[in-house]
Amino acid sequence: xxxxxxxxxxxxxxxxxxxxxxxxxxxxxxxxxxxxxxxxxxxxxxxxxxxxxxxxxxxxxxxxxxxxxxxxxxxxxxxxxxxxxxxxxxxxxxxxxxxxxxxxxxxxxxxxxxxxxxxxxxxxxxxxxxxxxxxxxxxxxxxxxxxxxxxxxxxxxxxxxxxxxxxxxxxxxxxxxxxxxxxxxxxxxxxxxxxxxxxxxxxxxxxxxxxxxxxxxxxxxxxxxxxxxxxxxxxxxxxxxxxxxxxxxxxxxxxxxxxxxxxxxxxxxxxxxxxxxxxxxxxxxxxxxxx
Amino acid sequence: xxxxxxxxxxxxxxxxxxxxxxxxxxxxxxxxxxxxxxxxxxxxxxxxxxxxxxxxxxxxxxxxxxxxxxxxxxxxxxxxxxxxxxxxxxxxxxxxxxxxxxxxxxxxxxxxxxxxxxxxxxxxxxxxxxxxxxxxxxxxxxxxxxxxxxxxxxxxxxxxxxxxxxxxxxxxxxxxxxxxxxxxxxxxxxxxxxxxxxxxxxxxxxxxxxxxxxxxxxxxxxxxxxxxxxxxxxxxxxxxxxxxxxxxxxxxxxxxxxxxxxxxxxxxxxxxxxxxxxxxxxxxxxxxxxxxxxxxxxxxxxxxxxxxxxxxxxxxxxxxxxxxxxxxxxxxxxxxxxxxxxxxxxxxxxxxxxxxxxxxxxxxxxxxxxxxxxxxxxxxxxxxxxxxxxxxxxxxxxxxxxxxxxxxxxxxxxxxxxxxxxxxxxxxxxxxxxxxxxxxxxxxxxxxxxxxxxxxxxxxxxxxxxxxxxxxxxxxxxxxxxxxxxxxxxxxxxxxxxxxxxxxxxxxxxxxxxxxxxxxxxxxxxxxxxxxxxxxxxxxxxxxxxxxxxxxxxxxxxxxxxxxxxxxxxxxxxxxxxxxxxxxxxxxxxxxxxxxxxxxxxxxxxxx
Numbered sequence: 001x002x003x004x005x006x007x008x009x010x011x012x013x014x015x016x017x018x019x020x021x022x023x024x025x026x027x028x029x030x031x032x033x034x035x036x037x038x039x040x041x042x043x044x045x046x047x048x049x050x051x052x053x054x055x056x057x058x059x060x061x062x063x064x065x066x067x068x069x070x071x072x073x074x075x076x077x078x079x080x081x082x083x084x085x086x087x088x089x090x091x092x093x094x095x096x097x098x099x100x101x102x103x104x105x106x107x108x109x110x111x112x113x114x115x116x117x118x119x120x121x122x123x124x125x126x127x128x129x130x131x132x133x134x135x136x137x138x139x140x141x142x143x144x145x146x147x148x149x150x151x152x153x154x155x156x157x158x159x160x161x162x163x164x165x166x167x168x169x170x171x172x173x174x175x176x177x178x179x180x181x182x183x184x185x186x187x188x189x190x191x192x193x194x195x196x197x198x199x200x201x202x203x204x205x206x207x208x209x210x211x212x213x214x215x216x217x218x219x220x221x222x223x224x225x226x227x228x229x230x231x232x233x234x235x236x237x238x239x240x241x242x243x244x245x246x247x248x249x250x251x252x253x254x255x256x257x258x259x260x261x262x263x264x265x266x267x268x269x270x271x272x273x274x275x276x277x278x279x280x281x282x283x284x285x286x287x288x289x290x291x
Numbered sequence: 292x293x294x295x296x297x298x299x300x301x302x303x304x305x306x307x308x309x310x311x312x313x314x315x316x317x318x319x320x321x322x323x324x325x326x327x328x329x330x331x332x333x334x335x336x337x338x339x340x341x342x343x344x345x346x347x348x349x350x351x352x353x354x355x356x357x358x359x360x361x362x363x364x365x366x367x368x369x370x371x372x373x374x375x376x377x378x379x380x381x382x383x384x385x386x387x388x389x390x391x392x393x394x395x396x397x398x399x400x401x402x403x404x405x406x407x408x409x410x411x412x413x414x415x416x417x418x419x420x421x422x423x424x425x426x427x428x429x430x431x432x433x434x435x436x437x438x439x440x441x442x443x444x445x446x447x448x449x450x451x452x453x454x455x456x457x458x459x460x461x462x463x464x465x466x467x468x469x470x471x472x473x474x475x476x477x478x479x480x481x482x483x484x485x486x487x488x489x490x491x492x493x494x495x496x497x498x499x500x501x502x503x504x505x506x507x508x509x510x511x512x513x514x515x516x517x518x519x520x521x522x523x524x525x526x527x528x529x530x531x532x533x534x535x536x537x538x539x540x541x542x543x544x545x546x547x548x549x550x551x552x553x554x555x556x557x558x559x560x561x562x563x564x565x566x567x568x569x570x571x572x573x574x575x576x577x578x579x580x581x582x583x584x585x586x587x588x589x590x591x592x593x594x595x596x597x598x599x600x601x602x603x604x605x606x607x608x609x610x611x612x613x614x615x616x617x618x619x620x621x622x623x624x625x626x627x628x629x630x631x632x633x634x635x636x637x638x639x640x641x642x643x644x645x646x647x648x649x650x651x652x653x654x655x656x657x658x659x660x661x662x663x664x665x666x667x668x669x670x671x672x673x674x675x676x677x678x679x680x681x682x683x684x685x686x687x688x689x690x691x692x693x694x695x696x697x698x699x700x701x702x703x704x705x706x707x708x709x710x711x712x713x714x715x716x717x718x719x720x721x722x723x724x725x726x727x728x729x730x731x732x733x734x735x736x737x738x739x740x741x742x743x744x745x746x747x748x749x750x751x752x753x754x755x756x757x758x759x760x761x762x763x764x765x766x767x768x769x770x771x772x773x774x775x776x777x778x779x780x781x782x783x784x785x786x787x788x789x790x791x792x793x794x795x796x797x798x799x800x801x802x803x804x805x806x807x808x809x810x811x812x813x814x815x816x817x818x819x820x821x822x823x824x825x826x827x828x829x830x831x832x833x834x835x836x837x838x839x840x841x842x843x844x845x846x847x848x849x850x851x852x853x854x855x856x857x858x859x860x861x862x863x864x865x866x867x868x869x870x871x872x873x874x875x876x877x878x879x880x881x882x883x884x885x886x887x888x889x890x891x892x893x894x895x896x897x898x899x
Contacts, residue, residue: 080594092325100325182327213325226327233327236317243330252329284881 005109005148009101010277016116019083021176021202021289047071048266071222075123080119082137082175084201086168086192087110087151088129088208090160091228096210101156103272104180104208109148111178114290116144123172124151126160131168149255159183159228162192169195177201178289182208183256185228193259203265204289207256213249216242294367295417295875299366299894305359307393314607328818341721350894358887365880370416378477380420381434382466382499383408386506387425387450388457388848389778393483395509395589401452402645404481411479412443413616413875423447426482428455428779430462435469445635452809454592454778454819454841459486463497463858469841470498483507484852485845500860510850511537511614513561513586514593518775520573520600527573529598531582534846535561544585544639545569549577549600559584579836580692580822593847597821599773599840606767611638612650619666621759644866645788646767651743660788661735661766666708666743673742676709679724684749687718693730693761694719697754704749707742715739736766768810769834778839782822789828796823 006014050059050070063071087108093101109224112122116138124134124147131152138147162185169177169192177196183189183205196203219237226232235241253269260267266287284290294300324330361562385408391401408423415421421443423433434446459482470476476499483506516532535541540562547555554572561567573580577600586594610619610632620675622630630646635652642660648662653671657664667674681704686694699720708723716731716739730740749755770785786793786807793805795813798820805811816822826833841847 095323095325128629182325186326186328186330204606208324218322221319222322224327224330225321227325229327231327232321233330233332235330241331245329248329248331249326252326 004049005040005106006039006276007112007153010110011144012111014110014280015117017285017290018118019111019115019120019176019221020288021081042284047073060115064072069197071290081115081118082123083112083115083120084123084125084169084172084174084175084177084179085180086136086165086177087124087130087154088128088160088179088181089126089154090185091157091161092182092225093208095227096212098210098272100182100208100210100272103270103276105151106155106276107206107270107279108178108180109144109207110276111284111290112147113141113144114280116147117270119143122147125168126151126154127160127165128156130164133168159187159205161187162189163171163187166195169201170199172199173202174200175202176204178204179206180206182207183253184213189256190259193263193265197263203260203263204287205256205260205265206269206270206284207253208221208270208272209253214246214271216245244268293370293416295368295370296366298808299363299368302363302366303360305363306356308639309359309461310352326371332858341648341765351891353378354887354891354894358884358891361880361884361887362490365877365884366730368875369880370877372877374643376417377419378475378499379418380422380476381411381415381473382413382422382424382469382476384459384462384478384480384482384501385450386421386457386480386486387427387452387874388485388846389452389454389841389843390457390483390485390590390780391452391506392454392592393507393509393512393589394591395507395511395849396490396534397522399452400483400506401772404504405447405450407506408447408479408481412440412447415440415443420464424465424469425450425464426457426459426462426486428458428461428487429889430465432465432469435437439731440825441552454817454839456777456779456843457482457486460489463489463493463501464843466499467497472498474498477502477832477856478859479504480855481506482855483849484855485848486763486855488847489856489858496859496861502856503855505851505853506850507849507854509589510848511831512588512590512593512847512849513537513538513541513543513584514590514841515584515591515596516566516844516849518580518582518597518598518816518840527600529571529573529580529582529600531571531596532566533559533561533569533584534566534844534847535563536850537588538563541586541588543586546583546585547571548581548583549574550579550581551577554580558592577601579838591845592819592841593843595819596775596840596842597835598775599821599838601773601836606645607631608645608658608763608767609633609641609644609647610650611635611647611652611654613652615650615665615744617744617755618648618650618759621756622763624756624760625763628763645856659734661737663738663740663762663766665740669708673713673715673739674708675713675725678706681705681707681722681724684720684722684727686869687721687726691719692758693765694758695761697758697761698752699754701754702747702749702754703798704742704747706746708740710739713739713741730762730765734875738762738766770826772837773835775838775840775842776816777842778817778819780816780839781812782816782837784813784824786810786811787826787828787833792825792827794825797823798822847879 050072059074060071060073081113085108087104089101093104093218115122122138125131126134134150221236224233224235257267266289268283268287270283306808312353317819322528385404393400396403415438420436420438422435423446425433433450434443437443466478467728478499478501480501513535516534518529518531520527520529542560545559564621579597580600581597583595605627608622608628608630610622610630613635619632622628638654640654647658647660651666651668653667654665666672666852675693684699684702686699704727707725707727710729711725713729715729716794718726720728727741731737744750768783768785768789773780784805790807793807795805798818803815819837819839819841821836824835
C-alpha cells in the first residue's frame, strides 16, 4: 500500500527538494533549519556582553583584548522545522476522476517526504467533520513509510467543518502548516485560515479540485445528491444552469484564495488530473512552498 | 372573420396534452456532486415517466401553451373579408403573349398580372374553385377547377411568357369547355388587350360573364417591323422598316451587323407614329444579318431582328419528254431549279434529281422521289382508261392551296384518259367525265396528269405556269425556308436526299433531332433569333438557316386596350352570385407562433 502512494522514482526526485520557510523557526530538536535561538553552528550571528552563568567557552578572547570586557560570540542555531499537514478527507473529496482524496493523500505524502528527508518534523492531521490526528510527529526519512501507511488508512467521507480545525491549528507551535482541501464544504473556511495566522504559522492553502467539477461534463435531468450531506435535489441542467454553477464555483474558490492571501498565506489551485510530481516540482515551487 | 378550415379546431386537444405533460414527472438519474449548494435551484421536466407531480408555474409552460394555441389558430385559417368579388368557380385567363413582356409596369405586364392572380388565389374561399388558362398560341389549361391554394401558387409561379400571339378565341373556347352545366362561373381576363381578333363564333354567348382586367399603361415603343434580303443580278441589299409607335419623338442608334461583324451604325430620329424604311448593304459572304436599335423603350422583343442572307440551294429537275416547250418553260421559271431535258430513249433512271417530270412516257420503274407524270402511255402502271372527250374543267376544291391564283374558267381540254378508276390520289382538277389532275402525298408528293397538255389550251393560259409553280413548290419546298417566321409558327424542313441526320440548333443552343425519311414540321420556334439546320449526308454536314422574328404590328403597338370587345354571357336562369373573397391572415399568426417558439427557446436557455 505504501508503494502505491508514491512510486520510488518519484521519491528519488523529491530528495532534491526542501520545504521553504520565510523566517527562522524554533523547533525542539536540532535540524537543518535556521533557528530563532542562538546555538552551535558554524554560522556567526552576533555578539553580546557576558553575564554570569554564560558558557565561558563562548567568550571571544580577541574582543576582550580589544575592548577589555567579556563578549560572547553568538552562533545561529540549526533546528528542525515543525510541519503540520491538514488533509481534507471529507465526502466532497471522495469524488472526481482522478479521485480527489487519493490525490490529496499522494500530495500530502510527497510534501511530508520532502520534509522528512530534510530532518524536519511532520505532524499529520486529516479532517472532515472534525480533525483526526495522524499519530505522533514523524521525523526522519525512515518514518516516511509509516506516514504513508497511516495516511492511506484513513477513510474518506462526512461533511466538512473547518471551524473544528481552529483548536488543533491554534495549539501548533510556530512552524509551517499546509492545508490541503477542496474548499467546497458548506461551512466557511475563514476560521481555519484565521487560526493559522493567530498561531503564527507560516501557512499554505492548497485547493484541490477535480476537472469534472470545474467543467461539468453532463447535461439533462438528474437528481443531485450531495457527496457530504447526502441531501438530494431534483435538477435540470441547461446551458444557463451550468453557467450559474461555474460562476458559483469560481466565486467560492476566489473566496478561499482571497482569505489565504489576506492573511499572508501561500495559495495554489490544483486539479486532480495533474500528476503529483508536477504539482510538487512546478506549482509548489512556484508558490515558494518547496525549493 | 371566417375560418377557412374549422375542422382544425380539433388540434386544440394539444393544449391539455401539453399541460398534462407538465403534470407528469420524469425519472431522474441520481448524480453525486461534491457541493450541492453551488448548484442553482433549477428543475424542469422535459420527459415524463412517472404519473403525477404537483403543478408548478412555469414560463415555459405558458409560452408553449401560447405557441400551441396560436398554431391552432393559424391552422383554422382565419380570414377577413376581402374586396374581391369572386364566383364559386373563377376562370382566370392570363395573357402569356409577347406583348405581356412589356415593362411599362414593374417588373413586367406578365408579372404584374401574375401578382394580381396570386392575390386572387389567396382570397379563394374553402368552397371556391379556380381554373387557370394561359392565352397564347395554342392556349393551355394550367389548373382546372382547383381549390388548392399552394398548388395554384406553384402552377402560377412556373408560368412563363411566350413570344407568340394571344389566341383569345381558343382560350375562351377552352374556358367554356371546363365549365360545368349550371355552375356559377365567372371569367377574369388579365391581358393588355393585344390579342388576335375573335374568330370563333360565340353568338350564343359564353356560359360565364367576363371581367376584363387591363394590364399595362403605356404604348411607348420603337420597333423593327420587317427585314428582308433581296438579291439582284448586281448586288444584295436588305430592306428594314423602323416604326415609332409612341406618342413622343425618339432618337436612337441603329446597329447593322452580319455574322462576320459590325457593318454600320446609323443615327435615326423618328417622330411620334413615324415609320422609316432603310436600305442596308449586305456583304457577299454574310450568312445572316442583324439589325438592332438601342430604343430603351418598354419592349425589347422588337429591338433586334435577323434575316438570312444566304441564297437557297438549287434543285436539279429532269424533264423526260420527246418535246414539250410549255412544260420546260414553266419549270425554268423557278430560279432555284436547274432543269435538264432528256429524251425518253435516253432515260436510264437517276437518283441525282430532286424531281422528275415524265411527259407522255412512263419508265419501267417509277423513281422513289417526287415526280409528275403527264399522259402516261397505255399499258403503263399509272395509265387510265380509254380517252374520253372533256371540254370544260373545274377545281375539285376551289379553296385548295395548290390552286391559289389558278383560273380554270376558260380552260378547255379536248380529251383525256379516263382516270375515274385511278387510285393514284385525290383529284385536284376534274371534269364532268373524269378527274384530270391527281395528286398524292405518299410515299412522295407526286402528280398524275391524265391528258396531254397539247390537247388543251391550258398551256396558253396564265394559270398554267402558276399551277406548275404551285405544284413544284409543293413537291419541292426549299429544304429550309430562308424567310423569317413568327414565333410558334411551324417550319417545314425537307431533308436532303441521302441525309442521315437532321438537327435544328435553336438560338439558345439547344438541339432538336428530326426524322430524316420524310418532310418534317418543326414547331419549336418559340425563341427569337437564328435557327441552324444541320443535315449530315455522306459524312458532310450542310448548314442552312431560317430566322424567327416578332414582326407583329399588333404586339409592337403595345398600347393597352381600354375597352375590349368580348363575347356576351348567356342569359342565366338564376342570377350569377358572387361573394367577397377572403384575406387569409394565417401567415401572420404562424409568424407570431414562430416568435413565441423562439421566445420559449430563449427562456429555456436563460433558465426561466
